[in-house]
Amino acid sequence: MATARTSTTDAEQGSAAQxxxxxxxxxxxxxxxxxxxxxxxQMRTVAERAEVALGTLYRYFPSKIHLLVSALALELEAIxxxxxxKPIPGDTAYDRTLYVLNRVTxxxxxxxxxxxxxxxxxxxxxxxxxxxxxxxxxxxxEMFTRAMHDGEPTxxxxxxxxxxxxxxxxxxxxxxxxxxSANDVVNHLELATRLLLH
Amino acid sequence: MATARTSTTDAEQGSAAQxxxxxxxxxxxxxxxxxxxxxxxQMRTVAERAEVALGTLYRYFPSKIHLLVSALALELEAIxxxxxxKPIPGDTAYDRTLYVLNRVTxxxxxxxxxxxxxxxxxxxxxxxxxxxxxxxxxxxxEMFTRAMHDGEPTxxxxxxxxxxxxxxxxxxxxxxxxxxSANDVVNHLELATRLLLH
DNA sequence: AGCCGGATTAGAACACGTTTCAGTTTGAAC
DNA sequence: GTTCAAACTGAAACGTGTTCTAATCCGGCT
Numbered sequence: 477m478a479t480a481r482t483s484t485t486d487a488e489q490g491s492a493a494q495x496x497x498x499x500x501x502x503x504x505x506x507x508x509x510x511x512x513x514x515x516x517x518q519m520r521t522v523a524e525r526a527e528v529a530l531g532t533l534y535r536y537f538p539s540k541i542h543l544l545v546s547a548l549a550l551e552l553e554a555i556x557x558x559x560x561x562k563p564i565p566g567d568t569a570y571d572r573t574l575y576v577l578n579r580v581t582x583x584x585x586x587x588x589x590x591x592x593x594x595x596x597x598x599x600x601x602x603x604x605x606x607x608x609x610x611x612x613x614x615x616x617x618e619m620f621t622r623a624m625h626d627g628e629p630t631x632x633x634x635x636x637x638x639x640x641x642x643x644x645x646x647x648x649x650x651x652x653x654x655x656x657s658a659n660d661v662v663n664h665l666e667l668a669t670r671l672l673l674h
Numbered sequence: 675m676a677t678a679r680t681s682t683t684d685a686e687q688g689s690a691a692q693x694x695x696x697x698x699x700x701x702x703x704x705x706x707x708x709x710x711x712x713x714x715x716q717m718r719t720v721a722e723r724a725e726v727a728l729g730t731l732y733r734y735f736p737s738k739i740h741l742l743v744s745a746l747a748l749e750l751e752a753i754x755x756x757x758x759x760k761p762i763p764g765d766t767a768y769d770r771t772l773y774v775l776n777r778v779t780x781x782x783x784x785x786x787x788x789x790x791x792x793x794x795x796x797x798x799x800x801x802x803x804x805x806x807x808x809x810x811x812x813x814x815x816e817m818f819t820r821a822m823h824d825g826e827p828t829x830x831x832x833x834x835x836x837x838x839x840x841x842x843x844x845x846x847x848x849x850x851x852x853x854x855s856a857n858d859v860v861n862h863l864e865l866a867t868r869l870l871l872h
Numbered sequence: 873a874g875c876c877g878g879a880t881t882a883g884a885a886c887a888c889g890t891t892t893c894a895g896t897t898t899g900a901a902c
Numbered sequence: 903g904t905t906c907a908a909a910c911t912g913a914a915a916c917g918t919g920t921t922c923t924a925a926t927c928c929g930g931c932t
Contacts, residue, residue, distance in 0.1 A: 491929085494879090519919060529881045531922085540919065599797035603852045610853055639841055639866045646840035654801045655808055668837045672869055689899085692909090717889060727911040729892085738889065 498536055500526040505547045509593035517544060517593055538604070544597030545608040551594065552615045555583050559619070569624040570673040573640060576623035577665050584648065585658055592652045599649060616641045624673075636672050643668040696734055698724040703745045707791035715742060715791055736802070742795030743806040749792065750813045753781050757817070767822040768871040771838065774821035775863050782846065783856055790850045797847060814839045822871075834870050841866040 490498075504525035508517045519540060523533040537543035559579060566572040584591040601609045620637035621629045629637070647664050650656035656664070688696075702723035706715045717738060721731040735741035757777060764770040782789040799807045818835035819827045827835070845862050848854035854862070 493928090497880095515918095518917095529883090530920090531882085532880055534920070535879080538920095596798060596800075599847060600794060601851055602794075606851050606853050609851060613848075613853070635865050636869060638862065639837070639869060642841045642844035642866075643837055646843050649797060650811075653799055653804050653807060655804050655811070664836065667833050668840075671834060671837060691898090695910095713888095716887095727913095728890090729912085730910055732890070733909075736890095 497526070497528055497532065501528065501533060501536055501543070502547050502550060505543055506551070506590065509544070509547065510587050510590040513589040514544070514593040514596045516589075519543075541597050541601050541605045542608055544594055545601060545605055545612060548594040548598060549608065549612050549615065551590075552612060552619075555580060556615065556619055560622075564623060568673070570669060572625065573620065573623045573669050573673060574666060576619060577640070577644065577669065578662070580619070581644070581648075581661060581665065585651075588652075591648070595648050595652045613641075616644070620644075639672060640665075640669060695724070695726055695730065699726065699731060699734055699741070700745050700748060703741055704749070704788065707742070707745065708785050708788040711787040712742070712791040712794045714787075717741075739795050739799050739803045740806055742792055743799060743803055743810060746792040746796060747806065747810050747813065749788075750810060750817075753778060754813065754817055758820075762821060766871070768867060770823065771818065771821045771867050771871060772864060774817060775838070775842065775867065776860070778817065779842070779846075779859060779863065783849075786850075789846070793846050793850045811839075814842070818842075837870060838863075838867060 489495075501522060504522045505517055508521060508525065517540065519533060520530060522543070523530045526533070528536075533543075537546060559576065564572045564575055566575050598609060598612060617634070617637055620640050621634055624633050624637065644665060647656060647661045651658065651661045687693075699720060702720045703715055706719060706723065715738065717731060718728060720741070721728045724731070726734075731741075735744060757774065762770045762773055764773050796807060796810060815832070815835055818838050819832055822831050822835065842863060845854060845859045849856065849859045
């Protein structure tokens with residue numbers, strides 16, 4: 477209970493040097509993604525910037541998808557961490573959910589290229605990365621479930637949270653591909669939340 | 675009113691030879707995707723099988739994504755066509771929607787590799803393919819909107835149809851990446867539909 | 873200190889999406 | 903039938919994700 481670590485599924489093992497390499501790699505990934513999106517995250521460039529050999533990068537992350545989805549998990553954890561620092565405002569599940577949705581959406585929209593890189597990776601992932609993808613999916617579901625109210629969620633709460641997560645993902649994709657504006661996204665999320673939570 | 679053509683956004687132009695090339699290309703794409711999924715749809719292979727030069731393939735479809743999403747639109751149209759041939763059974767919007775969902779989901783699950791290829795392409799699409807992606811999105815929305823009841827849909831109907839489409843897409847992705855079983859998908863869809871349509 | 877096995881490195885090599893180019897074919901206008 | 907632009911072809915070439923290899927490095931063991 478003493479350590480307040482980022483409890484990524486498998487982050488804290490290996491020597492200090494190895495943990496540092498992993499950190500450098502993810503750092504480089506986020507920096508490149510933030511500047512140029514999915515295409516700018518080139519494996520050679522990541523390796524160079526993280527000061528590891530290309531082969532080493534592939535030892536840590538077996539594909540570009542694994543790499544980006546792991547980075548996404550890291551980001552989501554950071555967001556969730558910040559969220560859980562203050563209690564969620566709002567009296568109704570509707571208000572609280574909308575608050576969380578806006579916070580998360582805002583965080584992504586503040587860094588569109590990063591959002592693009594991570595969303596495309598998440599959506600393109602094949603079964604070999606399903607562990608990483610599942611970790612992210614669980615994080616999302618948990619975030620929206622907690623939003624509804626404090627205490628134990630019912631099965632119904634979970635179902636609603638999942639639907640909201642689905643709508644959120646779809647809209648994220650639409651926004652990233654410029655089929656929907658930031659405003660569209662906010663409106664659709666609000667509408668969907670209202671439909672689900674009265 | 676005489677022609678009962680497949681009214682794809684832009685399918686019916688050019689000489690007969692051109693229409694035939696386009697048809698052969700899409701045919702080859704569907705065959706390859708059906709056999710081996712996204713990875714098996716290799717541009718050189720498609721070109722060879724359609725008996726056109728690689729450059730010609732790229733003249734018709736500027737990227738693998740455009741190609742696959744166009745093929746998806748074609749498939750969706752076919753499904754919708756078959757659907758509209760018989761009236762949708764069910765007395766309530768809930769029943770009717772579930773019927774349509776099961777029909778569409780079933781069609782995709784009957785050809786998992788094809789579903790994988792088209793879903794991944796749809797989700798990975800970048801803004802350059804947004805026209806094609808939008809065409810598909812519109813088809814989906816229309817299908818679910820029509821499912822609710824006959825006649826003009828209200829704004830509320832549309833919103834609900836969109837949410838259902840979002841849930842459907844998310845579950846399709848989860849199924850394709852083997853994070854969810856066919857059964858999971860059916861259950862989640864039913865649950866979401868119930869939540870939305872009472 | 874010397875040894876060992878796994879981790880790391882630099883770099884070549886391979887696969888496939890995409891681009892480019894020089895030459896040929898096609899078909900519409902005259 | 904000739905002419906011309908656009909479409910098509912075959913083939914080479916490029917970029918980036920991924921794999922492979924031989925050499926070197928590192929940390930723990932005796």
